[in-house]
Amino acid sequence: MLKTLTYTSLDASVLKALALKIKTLNPDTIYIPDAFPLVHGILQELHNVNLTNKKIFSVYSAQSQDILDAVGTFGEGLLYSYPKIGDKDALKYFPRLAAKIVNEIVGQCGSKDADCAIKYLKSNYHFDQFGVLKGSLGLKTIHNGNFEWYKR
Numbered sequence: 001m002l003k004t005l006t007y008t009s010l011d012a013s014v015l016k017a018l019a020l021k022i023k024t025l026n027p028d029t030i031y032i033p034d035a036f037p038l039v040h041g042i043l044q045e046l047h048n049v050n051l052t053n054k055k056i057f058s059v060y061s062a063q064s065q066d067i068l069d070a071v072g073t074f075g076e077g078l079l080y081s082y083p084k085i086g087d088k089d090a091l092k093y094f095p096r097l098a099a100k101i102v103n104e105i106v107g108q109c110g111s112k113d114a115d116c117a118i119k120y121l122k123s124n125y126h127f128d129q130f131g132v133l134k135g136s137l138g139l140k141t142i143h144n145g146n147f148e149w150y151k152r
Contacts, residue, residue, distance in 0.1 A: 002027050012040040019045035030054050035061040043074035055079060060090045063140060063147045075142040079150060084136040097133075101125070 002025055007018055015037065022030060030046070032038060038058065046056070055077075061067075062080040071078065083090050104124070109116035121127075126134045139150035 007037045007040075007042070015040055015042050015045045016048070018042070019049045019051065022046065023049045023051055027054065030056045032056065032058045034059070035064065035067055038062060038067050038075075038078075039070045041070070043071050043078065047074050057081075062142075063089075064091060068142065068145065068147070071142070073145075076144075078142045079139050080141070081137045082140040084138050 005018055005021060007014065018037075019042065030051070032042060035058070043056070046052075046054070056079065058078060058080040060080060060082045062078060063082060068075065083093070085093050101121075105117045105120050108120050128134055140147055141150045142148075
């Protein structure tokens with residue numbers, strides 16, 4: 001990792017300066033870990049400063065019609081991680097999964113037995129060392145204005 005830059009403003013005009021900073025760093029790859037800058041136009045700003053030859057990566061929340069509408073043709077080739085959950089929409093899938101797990105725990109342990117809840121989680125689900133539920137990921141891309149699994 002070369003440098004971490006943050007975008008916390010509600011003012012999209014800040015993105016122009018951010019794009020120029022990225023250009024001066026001349027990275028091989030750009031990672032955008034949130035959909036917020038995508039909606040505000042970071043891809044267009046990167047294009048405006050001639051950073052069109054860089055691979056740009058993001059996260060599964062990039063797969064949304066709102067994002068597609070916001071990025072337009074500037075989103076072509078954007079790569080993003082996406083869970084291998086079949087044809088399900090991850091933005092709907094994960095909240096439903098969380099609700100299902102909480103419902104299971106409350107059904108097994110009640111709402112006040114934390115030790116039981118932890119035991120239930122550990123015996124029924126698998127988490128990594130950071131507490132993230134394990135699952136398979138793949139890469140998707142925006143190709144011809146559509147979300148598709150990435151093919152090399």
